[in-house]
Amino acid sequence: MPSEFALIRRHFTRPARHTDLAVGDDAALIRPAPGMQLAISTDMLVAGTHFFADTDPEGLGWKTLAVNVSDIAAMGAQPRWVVLAASLPGADEAWIEAFARGFFSCCEAFGIDAIGGDTTRGPLNLCPTIFGEVPFGQAITRSGARPGDDLWVSGTPGRAALGLAHLQDRTTLAAPCLDDCLAALHRPQPRVALGLALRSIASAMLDVSDGLLGDLDHILELSGVGAEIDHASLPLAPLVAACGDAGLAFRACTAGGDDYELLFSAPPDRRDELLALQDSLQLPLHRIGRLTADIRQVSLRYPDGHLEKLAASGYDHFGRDA
Numbered sequence: 001m002p003s004e005f006a007l008i009r010r011h012f013t014r015p016a017r018h019t020d021l022a023v024g025d026d027a028a029l030i031r032p033a034p035g036m037q038l039a040i041s042t043d044m045l046v047a048g049t050h051f052f053a054d055t056d057p058e059g060l061g062w063k064t065l066a067v068n069v070s071d072i073a074a075m076g077a078q079p080r081w082v083v084l085a086a087s088l089p090g091a092d093e094a095w096i097e098a099f100a101r102g103f104f105s106c107c108e109a110f111g112i113d114a115i116g117g118d119t120t121r122g123p124l125n126l127c128p129t130i131f132g133e134v135p136f137g138q139a140i141t142r143s144g145a146r147p148g149d150d151l152w153v154s155g156t157p158g159r160a161a162l163g164l165a166h167l168q169d170r171t172t173l174a175a176p177c178l179d180d181c182l183a184a185l186h187r188p189q190p191r192v193a194l195g196l197a198l199r200s201i202a203s204a205m206l207d208v209s210d211g212l213l214g215d216l217d218h219i220l221e222l223s224g225v226g227a228e229i230d231h232a233s234l235p236l237a238p239l240v241a242a243c244g245d246a247g248l249a250f251r252a253c254t255a256g257g258d259d260y261e262l263l264f265s266a267p268p269d270r271r272d273e274l275l276a277l278q279d280s281l282q283l284p285l286h287r288i289g290r291l292t293a294d295i296r297q298v299s300l301r302y303p304d305g306h307l308e309k310l311a312a313s314g315y316d317h318f319g320r321d322a
Contacts, residue, residue, distance in 0.1 A: 016113040018080060028115035030081055032133055039132040039139060041071035043209075047124035052167075057095045059186040060126075061102025066188050067209065068130040069110055070260040073195035074207040076140040077132035081115050082107070085129075087122035110192055138199050140264070145204035145223035147293040149265040152274065153286050154191050157212050158239045158249065159184035161256020165248065177242035188260040197277055198264060205264035211255040213310060215263060217296065223265075226294035229310070232303050233288045254310075265291055 016022040021029035032038055045064050047053045065082060072079045084103070088096070107114055112130075163181035165171045173181055191207075198205060204219050220226060239249035266274060271287070278285040289301075298310040 016115065017111065019113045019115050022113060022115040028081070028083070030115065030131065035136055036133040037136050037139065039072055039075045039077035039134050040129065041068060042127060042129040043068045043071060044125065044127040046126075053124065056186065057098040058102035061099040061104075062106045062187050063102075064099075064126045065103050065106040065112070065128055065130075066190050067260060068128045069106065069112070069190035069192065070188065070207040070209070072130055072132035073190045073192045074140070074205050074262060075132065075134060076138060076195045076199040076202070076205070077134035078196065079110050079112050079130060079132045079190075079192065081113050081131040083115055083129050084117035085127045086117065086119050087125040088119060089124055090121065110190070134199075140195070140198060140202050140205040141222075142204050142206055142219045143222040144202075145219055145225050145265040145291050146267075147225055147291055148268065149203055149225075149291045150268055150271065150287050151216075151227055151229070151263070151265055151289040151291060153208065153212065153235075153261055153263045153288055154194055154283055155259070155261040156235045156238050156284070157208050157254075157259040157261050158236075158252035158256050159242075160188065160258035161252035162239060162243055162248075164256075164258070165243070165252070171243045171245065171248060173242055177238075181242060185258060188258070190260060191262045191283070193281055194262055194277070194283060197281070198262070198266075201270050201273060201277075202264040202266050205262055208259045208261045208263050209257055211257040212259075212263060213254045213298065214257070216298065219263070219265065220291075220296045220298070223291075224295050226292040226297035226299075227289055228292055228299045228301055228307070229289035230301050233286060235284065235286050 019028060019030055045051060045067070051060060068082065069079050104114070159181045162171065162173060163185035166173045166178060166181065195205070204223055206215055206218060208215050216227060234253055236246070236249050236253055239252055240246050243249055274285055299307045300310050301307055
């Protein structure tokens, strides 16, 4: 059976592009470009909590890194480096090789150097720490939103939740909707290009990982604002078409999680720029509401004009669930 170090050399050592010293020593050496701040995040994936134990390892390798890349994108930063700590049940080389293939395909897609980490025997647990660069003072945080700002979301939140619902026999999806929703669940696409383009436009931003409403509450809390969401502006039509259940589609969109789309606020006078941006990136951007002065209060406006108070709902690792 190969040793820990042999596995690292064989499957997790690649040439580095923008690293002074990568895998092989007690620590890596990196040098941020002049005028840059480091953006650092870590996001753990645990078998049985974040993915099924029999999940395809190549797709899991992609997703393990992609969900961390999404955090960097949500700061308006460029991903640069990653270290990976992994607890593995055993030295299954076929599984490790497929996982590494997916992991490094994500590295290649976003120009990331894998510069170190650690492995040990134990329950399947994957924990990358990712480092990005952003020009000093230009990071987009959760605290810059203001009353009157528009609220936007990229893509179609809810596709991953419908894919999971299908796997759990809570709905039945047919191709091509099934393929699209499972791809969203297993191979999320971090919105790095959008995050970079929003540096001078967005007032606050985060990525949707635990449900749109639950994650929105983080912006509302840190910015001291509330939100009014326009039901007619939510991108529900593709979800309803996929599952045939308007209620399930709404729950998937607003509370499903695992989407890794970007949710952001921006002043109303930036609308034309954002509409042009969606064309240049070929990525739908939906203006789903506006921010208000009612701190942490969320209302849903229906087409007939009446308002319904909403509670923040999304995934919570310690009890609160959609």
